[in-house]
Every structure is written in C-alpha cells, then in structure tokens.
Amino acid sequence: MAKLIDSFGRSIDYVRVSVTDRCDLRCGYCMPKQFHDFHEPEEWLTFEEIERVMAAFARLGTRRIRLTGGEPLVRKDLPQLAQRLSALPGIEDLSLSTNATRMDKHAADLHAAGISRLNISLDSLHADTFKQITGGKLEKVLNGIMAAKAAGFRPIKINMVLMKGVNDHEVEDMVNFCIQHSLTLRFIETMPVGDSGRAATEHYIDLGDIRKKLEQRFELIPGVMPGGGPARYLKVAGTNINIGFITPISQHFCATCNRVRLSVDGTLYTCLGQEHHMALRPLLRAGIDDKELELAIINAIHLKPERHEFKEKPEQILRFMSYTGG
C-alpha cells in the first residue's frame, strides 16, 4: 500500500479536515471577539470535493480523519459528510473536535454516521469564567457532553487550554469532573497562533508545573490512550481516567508528527506553526484527475517542515487557529 512519507522520514496517516472557519463561540486564544472575515461559501470545499480529497489520502495510506473547524457543527448536514468519509475504503477511524454547544441535537446522528471518538473543548466549570473565555453558555456545553455520552461516543476527551490567572485554579475540579463522568482530560499549552493566540500567551503555563501540582493530590501512573496524537498520558490510580498533557511549547513533539490539515477553502497546511501549504481547490476546480490529485498531495507532503518555531518566532503565524483547523 502506498505511504505518505515526508522528507524527514515521518509517515503521515492522519488528516484533520476543517469543515468551516466559522464558530458560535469566541474563545479568546482562538479567534478575536469581533472577527467576521470568514471564507465565503463558494470558497468552501463542497462535501463532494472533501470526499474526493480524502479518498485520495486514503489510497495513499491515511487511516484516520478528524473533522474540526471553526465549529464543525455550524456546517449544515455534517452527519452526511461524516457518513461519506467513514465509508471510504481504508478509513478506520473518524473523529470530531467540537465545542459541544450543538451536540445535544446532533449527537445521535453523528454517532450513527460513523464518528466514534470526540474531543470537546471545556476550559472552565464556572459559568462566569466560561463566558469570559468563550463568550458562550456553559450549560449548553455540559448538556452537549451528556448527550454525547448517552449517544455512545467513546472515548470523549475534554480539552482544557490552561491560562494562568484565568482557569488554572480549576485543574483539580476538572480532574474530579472527568472522574465523575468517565471522561479523558487533556491540558493544552496556549500556542501563539494568530494575534488572539499570541495575546493569550501572556497567560502561558508550563504544563510540567501543573503535572507536579496534580501529583501532590492524585496518584498518577503511566497511561496510554488510542488516537496517535501528541498528548502524553498519565492514569489516575484507582480510576479508569487518563490525563493528557499537550505541550507544544515546553516540549514539542514534532519528531513524531503524523498529520496534515485541510482547511475549509481546500488549502493543505503541512504544519500548524509554519506557512508551508498547497492550494488544492484551484486544482480540483480545474479538473485534475485522481492520479494528479494524488501527486499534488505527495508533493505537498514533501513541503512539510521539520518543526514549528512557536518559541523562536512566535510572531510567525498570522492565521487564526479556527482558520487552519485545530
């Protein structure tokens, strides 16, 4: 079977597909409060185009796809796309990143469409702090998480971006919440992606310090989780809960990076923290055939840089996280 190997010998078998750059929340580290400069619908890849690109990736060895955004549930008829992607020969795992505000309405359809695993953003368990960070209502998200559990998604991973002086005092409460509801918890360091991400790094916390703090309170033993992502996991002894630490800044994981990102306008970004990309939409709309599409993808993979430079060049990435697809 064909494999996508980049020029540093890394095997690329995972694609994150952004289905929209729009969102019903405004997390301060992701998108500016007043931001409205979104892609227009005619610039979005259609479901047919996304399916075609992902079928080409699958022929080239991709096994896992994650739908993301923006907020993916803002895109109409998402379960239809999920169904098409999960049915592609070779695709073994389809997952979704969401803020869960609309999950209570769509959980059952998404699960039936073949999405098995979920990542849900949840930065605070206090309605006021949640509103301050995201502009939204905590209650909706909590309802969404419970609906996702009831629909049968396993595992459900809670993503918490930690910010000093904002939500770092909630670390222990969040662990207890996840124990209570059998959820995996992942802490994330803030990345300087876009102006909003850069501004948020003023609250940066090294997750090594959080781990030490948690070790005083919980017995943490080495753990593993399926998914092939960048988190390093510890299990809370006496429970079946894993806690992951995603440390792009304090301990980057570029040497094992296995992914690329397809943005809603059909641009293939080969690194979250670099500009290297290939625009696939113009090629698709110019009528390239499947072999030419595969070749374009292979060429794009050769553009994948060795690593991000968030520490050395924090000013570098102008596009917002919601644009690339986190």
Ligand code: SAM
């Ligand atoms: N809307 C969905 C959500 O919030 O899960 C999916 C897209 S969101 C861009 C994906 C992930 O990126 C979320 O977990 C979010 O917390 C994270 N994220 C966004 N901006 C970030 C930043 N500057 N640094 C670290 N993580 C960030």
Ligand code: SF4
């Ligand atoms: Fe929206 Fe997700 Fe970005 Fe928050 S992190 S603004 S929920 S895309």
